[in-house]
Amino acid sequence: MDIKFVKRDVLKEKPDQKNLGFGKYMTDYMFEIDWIRGEGWVNPRIVPYGPIEMDPAAVVLHYAQETFEGLKAYRTKDGTIQLFRPEMNARRMQRSNERLCMPSLDEETFVEAIKALVNVEKDWVPSEEGTSLYIRPVVFANESALGVHMANEFKFVIMCCPVGAYYPEGINPIKILVEDELVRAVKGGTGFTKCGGNYAASILGQVKAEKMGCTQVLWLDGVERKYVEEVGTMNIMFKIDGEIYTAPIDGTVLPGVTRDSMLQILKEWGYKIHEEHVAIDDIMKAGHEGRLEEVFGTGTAAVISPVGELVYKDDSVTINDFKIGELTQKLYDELTGIQWGKLEDRFGWTQTI
Ligand SMILES: *Cc1c(COP(=O)(O)O)cnc(C)c1O
Numbered sequence: 001m002d003i004k005f006v007k008r009d010v011l012k013e014k015p016d017q018k019n020l021g022f023g024k025y026m027t028d029y030m031f032e033i034d035w036i037r038g039e040g041w042v043n044p045r046i047v048p049y050g051p052i053e054m055d056p057a058a059v060v061l062h063y064a065q066e067t068f069e070g071l072k073a074y075r076t077k078d079g080t081i082q083l084f085r086p087e088m089n090a091r092r093m094q095r096s097n098e099r100l101c102m103p104s105l106d107e108e109t110f111v112e113a114i115k116a117l118v119n120v121e122k123d124w125v126p127s128e129e130g131t132s133l134y135i136r137p138v139v140f141a142n143e144s145a146l147g148v149h150m151a152n153e154f155k156f157v158i159m160c161c162p163v164g165a166y167y168p169e170g171i172n173p174i175k176i177l178v179e180d181e182l183v184r185a186v187k188g189g190t191g192f193t194k195c196g197g198n199y200a201a202s203i204l205g206q207v208k209a210e211k212m213g214c215t216q217v218l219w220l221d222g223v224e225r226k227y228v229e230e231v232g233t234m235n236i237m238f239k240i241d242g243e244i245y246t247a248p249i250d251g252t253v254l255p256g257v258t259r260d261s262m263l264q265i266l267k268e269w270g271y272k273i274h275e276e277h278v279a280i281d282d283i284m285k286a287g288h289e290g291r292l293e294e295v296f297g298t299g300t301a302a303v304i305s306p307v308g309e310l311v312y313k314d315d316s317v318t319i320n321d322f323k324i325g326e327l328t329q330k331l332y333d334e335l336t337g338i339q340w341g342k343l344e345d346r347f348g349w350t351q352t353i
């Protein structure tokens with residue numbers, strides 16, 4: 001791919017690495033490429049980061065034809081920069097786009113575009129403990145035409161922002177509300193895709209959870225509201241009687257890269273893994289019987305998020321005395337060890353830039 005580079009006159013000042021937060025500071029540049037029916041992907045370019053001009057009739061604003069991805073670049077001790085399984089994000093975006101009738105970049109081009117942008121933004125990859133460069137690819141229909149149809153023009157953009165340690169004060173367990181009324185996904189829908197529409201539909205649940213003093217929502221299946229699926233931006237795993245339970249990837253749950261990586265590590269460690277539909281009643285019961293040993297969410301942003309309490313209807317269970325579990329901590333250390341290059345990458349997951 002021949003990427004045009006448009007230089008900016010003045011570079012931004014880099015923020016304090018101890019105070020990065022999440023998604024607050026965008027870097028100097030973004031990658032852009034357009035898709036036009038009949039021509040395919042045209043005009044790849046790295047340009048100064050800034051607003052995109054858009055017609056009020058752009059399809060995405062009315063019919064939400066949009067998908068996105070999220071991954072990180074990590075700076076290792078010796079200063080090199082590495083990506084974690086970017087090909088998984090490329091493939092997942094292809095599956096998301098197929099469902100939403102949108103064009104995709106092929107795997108190599110997707111990874112090449114990310115590498116090219118991160119290479120330009122090398123100095124933005126932070127080096128403080130626990131920090132990284134978050135990379136957000138997004139594709140949307142920007143044709144102006146009000147009729148509902150498969151759009152004829154799309155734009156693919158990659159932006160980056162340095163992000164801070166997710167747990168600057170150490171890992172704290174969260175309290176989660178099990179949502180028993182609203183639903184996030186149904187079979188045949190878009191639950192398995194990373195599309196903005198899924199999030200738009202989930203915010204009400206999030207607001208509800210926050211009103212009840214919870215930080216996240218645990219979604220149940222959309223038909224019976226009986227089986228556990230996933231948390232807002234994370235997959236979720238339960239350790240019951242020493243074995244691991246998590247929802248299967250069968251249409252309603254997002255196939256997380258972190259989920260897949262954790263399962264591979266757990267398998268290697270000899271854990272018995274059940275990718276199956278588990279009823280919330282059984283989870284709560286296990287909790288009351290003291291068999292629910294650990295619960296944790298998995299996702300790129302937080303890596304792992306221990307759950308200290310589950311609230312479901314009039315019931316609630318506390319997990320591991322609201323402390324991070326031993327296995328949760330071990331998994332966190334293992335995966336972040338590989339991502340930041342502190343541990344040997346025995347699975348071949350990282351790619352140096
Ligand atoms: C992105 C996302 C996840 C986590 O996926 P990772 O690839 O591990 O970051 C889980 N659930 C939802 C709904 C998501 O959007």
